[in-house]
Amino acid sequence: MTSSAVYVLAGLVLVLWLVRRWRCRLGSGERASRPRELANAELIYMEKLFRIEEPIRLVAKVDRVYRLPGGSLVLVELKTRRQDRPYLTDIIQLSAQRVAIEHQTGEVVEPVAFVTVLGPTSRRRWQSHQVRLLDEGQLIALAQRRRATLALRTDPAYATLVRACVGCAFRARCDRPE
Ligand code: SF4
Secondary structure: OOHHHHHHHHHHHHHHHHHHHHHHHHHHHOOOOOOHOOOOOOEEEEEEEEEEEOOOOEEEEEEEEEOOOOOOEEEEEEEOOOOOOOHHHHHHHHHHHHHHHHHHHOOOOOOOOEEEEEOOOOOEEEEEEEEEOOHHHHHHHHHHHHHHHHOOOOOOOOOOOOHHHHOOOHHHOOOOOO
16 A cells, blocks of 8 residues: 555544544534433434525524424424523524424424523533423414514513513613503
């Protein structure tokens, strides 16, 4: 074997080793953050964009999508945050992802999903929270109300929970009673 062939072979071995290492890391990271309930599910999408025009225009990027043994899909949203809990915004985000996937692919997406949270200090302990999603009608109504509010065709409502106002950038200009 010539010396250049040896170099090519060594390069190939190195590339294969790096790819294998990268796959192992990816796999263990995914496994560490996977909800227990999806232990037997198959990971089918990671960080994938879905785009639909009907029934509403939506662009939704999913973190993870799993296929259950029965064939339906389950969404998982990963979050790094101080509070170990899901927010209403997570539910809206996941509901939009569900509508986008169902209309783009024709697949059935389960009405429950997971918000998986990693605290800022815990490096390996993900906590998964199961959430029930809005149905398509609720999501469309929400999108229409948002559009009408931005176009000043309807009055905005106060946040349902007072604690949502803590730290709100509009607090100084908002007329919500203290
Ligand atoms: S301060 Fe006003 S604008 Fe901000 S969340 Fe509360 S109700 Fe909404």
